[in-house]
Amino acid sequence: AKALARxxxxxxxxxxxKELDRANSxxxxxxxxxxxxxxxxxSVFSFETRFGITFVNVCRDxxxxxxxxxxxxxxxxxxxxxxxxxxKEHGERDGVSQTMISRPTIL
Numbered sequence: 001a002k003a004l005a006r007x008x009x010x011x012x013x014x015x016x017x018k019e020l021d022r023a024n025s026x027x028x029x030x031x032x033x034x035x036x037x038x039x040x041x042x043s044v045f046s047f048e049t050r051f052g053i054t055f056v057n058v059c060r061d062x063x064x065x066x067x068x069x070x071x072x073x074x075x076x077x078x079x080x081x082x083x084x085x086x087x088k089e090h091g092e093r094d095g096v097s098q099t100m101i102s103r104p105t106i107l
Contacts, residue, residue: 037084
């Protein structure tokens with residue numbers, strides 16, 4: 001019973017966090033613009049394609065906006081990075097606005 005109560009609480013907390021993300025996250029900059037970002041790496045996922053392994057680095061900036069880099073370089077979860085990158089596109093996932101970046105250079 002305790003395990004079920006904890007699992008239920010985790011689901012409630014996850015839903016509350018998603019609602020907060022939907023309300024607070026916005027797109028950053030303009031598509032095509034090259035700019036600097038101060039990011040904290042939240043999570044890193046990988047999957048294999050016919051071209052090799054692709055890493056998806058999900059980050060947040062100081063204003064709690066979601067910034068995603070998908071490419072061949074994995075970053076370390078929990079790291080604070082200062083990068084210069086090109087804004088590739090603005091999108092949305094699960095109702096949360098996110099900014100996709102490409103060609104990041106760690107400063």
